[in-house]
Amino acid sequence: MFIHGNASDSVYWEEVMAALPAGFRAIAPDLRGYGQTEDLLIDATRGVMDWVDDLLALLEALNIDRYHVVGHSLGGAVIWGLLAQDAPRILSVTLAAPGSPFGFGGTRDAEGNPTTPDFAGSGGGTVNPDFPARIARHDTSGEAGSPRDIINRFYWHPPFRSDREEALLEGLLREKTGPERYPGDFTASEHWPGMAPGVHGPINALSPKYVGNTVERLLAQTHKPPVLWVRGDSDQIVSDQSLFELGMLGLLGAVPGYPGQDAYPPQPMVSQTRHVLEKYGPYREVVFEGVGHTPYIEKPEAFMQEFTAHLERATQEVSL
Template identity: 45%
Template sequence: MIIDRLIATDRLTVNCAEVEGRTGEPVVLVHGNVSSGVFWHSTMAGLPPRYRPLAPDLRGFGGTEPLPVDATRGLRDHSEDLLSWLAALALGPVHLVGWSMGGGVVLQLLRDHPELVRSLTLVNPVSPYGFGGTHGVDGRLNSPDAAGSGAGGAAPEFVRLLREGETGAESPFAPRSVLDTAYVSEPLAEPDRYLAAMLTIRVGDDHYPGDSRPSGAWPGFAPGGRGVLNSLAPNHFRIDDLEVVEPKPPILWIRGSADVIVSDTSLFDVAHLGALGVVPGWPGADACPAQPMVAQTRAVLDRYAAAGGRVREVVVEGAGHSVQVERPKEFVAALVEALDGA
């Protein structure tokens, strides 16, 4: 049985899902943006008894204390929350699994504290160069203020419906519609628990999406200093030297081939939407090309491998952004192989 438990740490109180009575090697499952640990329940149920799966909610998500997010620290508010939670449970080195934004969180933890990581699994992770506002495999900024990334890119209607707890699908921006069309490649047979998890997110300048600043560069906005989307902006979050960490735990990178969120042509990247004519005034591919998110991740992991790290990439054909939800058996099989080989 999967149960929730509140853990008091020296930073905040964390809600964590776990399999009741399970012991073994700890596997920490870190969720993505606009979600919670609920998105890991099928993974938790599928892991063999020799592993102890734990799925904490990040601050402002699920049942965890909704402290504000200081976006100028990138994802370190979240990674340091995890550190304090690991210490509170005296877990020692763990297997880390991060999905989407959670992939960035576990990358940050690996970069800062590699001695605490037995293995790292990235599931459709955010690029090591953040989300939006960059070009090239080396993550060069499109403009010095990272215009085109951060909270200004959130659809106002989606934010409003999140705040209101909308459960219907009348609007294409309704959370249920976004779940059906962006989180997965095909609508789920039983989506309600995932929708409920999405609706736990705190909405506002300190949480989702965050604050925004005007910019003289297209599309006219730049990241603010508060909130979730700004913590993913490339002027705040950037991991371009992963190859220097020691020790180097093995890394599994697993992703769906049909992901429309983290992609080299992401439908959530303002630059790509500009190229499609959805956002007016796009200055062209020379000035503002689509962010090559997958290629950027591959470049960082290739350098990690060249420096002696072990990296394996698994592509699940036809799956979307939430491989662990859409293809639970394939996902658990790949994850167990990585855990067993660590």
Template identity: 45%
Template sequence: MTSIQDSLLDGIAARTIDTARLRVNVLERTADDQGTPPERTVVLVHGNVSSALFWQETMLGLPAGIRAIAVDLRGFGDSEALPVDATRGLGDYSNDVHATLETLGLPTAHLVGWSMGGGVVMQYALDHPALSLTLQAPVSPYGFGGTRPDGTRLTDDDAGCGGGGGNPDFIERLRAGDTSADAPTSPRSVFRGSYVAPGYETDHENIWVASMNTTSTEQGNYPGDSVASANWPGFGAGDVGVLNTMAPKHFNVSRIVELEVKPPILWVHGTADAIVSDASFFDLNHLGAVGAIPGWPGAEVAPAQQMVTQTRAVLSAYAAAGGDVVELNLEGVGHSPHLERPEEFRAALLERIGYAG
């Protein structure tokens, strides 16, 4: 398996930090001034089945006056693979990021979260001060799967959500560090088919695949446990592991609307996102609706989650309650705007954090 050091671009360095909670790996730009104030510090939080390595192009493209820090969440990259307590939602990850910033001497910063990382930074804003939030293709504020448009849960056991939804062959290929494109369940195939929209080209695909393969599949990490369910498709969310952190019984950050101090928010998403959308190919109810999984009980019982619609509703309420929200909707872009439209993503981020050069 490729080492983290072999996957670093010129100008990026990795270092490990011992925090009060766990050992955390961070990426930084070698030219950055560690004395940069929080108002010019951007902390980047990756998503599920990835690591800080995915942020390198974004970091290198930011101006010299910015300090850029990308954090490996527990069980990803070179951070410690401690078990994840999913009953806290994404709280373990949020508190890990906070412990990292404390160790770095940063009382706050501008936070950028991608996919699951978007949920992490929303949770962070509920628990700790943040200067701004940039949410890129974020998980819905109501979690992943199993909810109606208003966020209410479809079943008491979150049927079809959580750890039971992990594809066994994909998990085995992660465990083996598979870098091939021999099967639709290989990390490389999943990256090409789900992380980006068709037509994306890069010289760094091997790095992105290596990043995916850092995902820990040890007990308590990816994907997590499940419970038997009398509801279709036969399993419900468990209480440990990555996928269960976003089950709606454990995760709901719609309370950001009630924050007294509301950090400005930038929401970036693409119209061709296969993972976070109103018709997600990772939502088992949607897969049932299109016939990919047999026995679907119908839209009255198991409707697909309206992920983008839910996010828009919560952020609209946030704005109505006095928050400052900017939406950047990118036509034809998939789950990774920072890779697919890097200049537009960086420009929107810099405007959101108020960087004037």
């Protein structure tokens, strides 16, 4: 089961699905709020659990008992919740540039401690409103700040361009937008940068305010399926210096009023994932050089080599 990231949909997994070895069945749903799903709202106060419940319902409808799961970016963040909820049925986990298990924004160290009491700097208010507005009007231009421009500057490492750019752009543009959808609402905060999470939409669902005890729950599982973690060394979205996270943007002078690195350090997203996986147990980290946020599209052959070997190892362990 393949789980896509934010500002994308299941189309992003098509090439990997087509390249799977014989004997595997590939399923790639559109998450709630994305792609061709019906327009159901996301209750962000449940963290990623609306998506987890939807995926479990899909598996039940298809009579699937055990499965391998693969997630990219937001999809990786959903997998943290899926592992905490359904680990005994999962055969293996593959994470491609996953979101931090502690959420996106608002935490200060590898242990995921909050930067402020109200998790200011995370949630729907952190998204540049121009981007969802461009999605809403189906902007297919290549001008600065357009969805096409964001894909080619941040989804992968320039000068890479996908030969499926039009299909991938259309997948991005199918995301549902609005105050209760993407990016969601926000509340005022007395802490820098002046906004804290609201209660609607996918970006609020990724706030550490609502992730809750996900890490504690997944570490408490007795069955721990093996994890393959693949990322690019030039990822600017999920990084210890993410250009989409306000602590880093403040440090660079891009957000006014920055209180300094001691008060609001950049979120160390990669370090947080490594910290949790080292406590978790069976995992392997693979880093591709010169690759950005979407390693399975930028380096498909190298990704498939690692991925299929991971599937084979996990399948052999189950058969034993």
